[in-house]
Amino acid sequence: MTSPASRMPQPYGHDNSANLADILERVLDKGVVIAGDIRINLLDIELLTIKLRLIVASVDKAKEMGIDWWEDDPALSSRAHRNELARENTELRARLAELESGPAPKEAS
Template sequence: MDGSSNSLADVLERVLDKGVVIVGDISVSVVDIELLTLKLRLFIASAQTAKEMGMDWWTGDPFFAPGSATAPALEEQNTALRDRVLELEQALERESRR
């Protein structure tokens, strides 16, 4: 039992260190007419390996990295949109009073 857990740990360590790509396509056709195609791409690796390969999309996503550089820009956009909505609501209210 101990040997299998060691080998599983070794395999997991190697997968996370080197990365694994799993690719698959699924097509649904009726009378040679393709109705649906799903292209699946799965990349399994450690965060460090993914970053080394240039796959670090989560570093700029405010959901995953709230302190990232894009978070202040989104806050500014959100504030500007809220201000614009308030202006439009006030203008609509003034128009309805006439």
């Protein structure tokens, strides 16, 4: 005869089931892509289309796939922000040099 306690289900995470850290490690190692489109139509006239793409992967895996947009975004990368400031500084110096070397204004007689 079995006791009522032995028929109770085991809490999730016991036995050989994977824990959250294992699942997260697998997802980040392999990468997961979730894609979807949202379309809003009124009388067969498309009013709005939203395309959603979500990629969950480690930085290394994303770079393997050729995804590295965060490295060039000044809002996300301090290096990109410095590069943006240096580029802007170079452009402004070139414009200033061009203005300073331009033809001298004619004197009024």
